[in-house]
Amino acid sequence: MAYYSVLDVTPTSESWIPAYIAPANRLVAQYGGKYIARTSSHERLDGQGDTPALRIIIQWPSKQAAIDFMNDPEYLPHLKARTEGSVSNHYLIEGIDGLA
Template sequence: MTVFLIAEVKVTDDAWIPDYAAKVHDIAAKHNGRYLSRSGNIETLEGEKTDETLIALIQFPSREDALGFANDPEYAPYGKARQEGSVSHFRLIDDSDIAGAIEYLPKPA
């Protein structure tokens, strides 16, 4: 089942960004990940505005692929640098429809 890693990041020290931006997409690709967006153009349409400075959306063919990326030893130093230079949330969602009403989305397991 397709999953999406949503990374919400508030940068507090941007020293980590050049290396991260140059290398991490290749590590994600090694785990069959594909960036759908990595953007600082964040517009709040509803609810309270939050203070993230960028949001990335990465598609993986499976949860195992996403976890392989997140736990890859090659990614570890980049992840550590990001954690030290930001406040980050990584969220993983699948492509299911919890209500089961959208016919082209799978029902949750």
């Protein structure tokens, strides 16, 4: 079953970004992930609150793949840099329609 990481990220510093992209890309692919969207082109259709600078969606082949990516020792310093250099939220969503 597919799982999706949905992130909203607003950088507070951009110094971490150049060193983040290549390792994140490689590790996402290593764990079977696929970027569905990485964009600053988004708009709010409903609701309130701050609008993040970036929206990122990654499809994973399983929940375990997403968790293994997040816990990979090579990713951890990049995760730390992202969380220290941005306001970000990461949600892991099971790819089901529980209301169908």
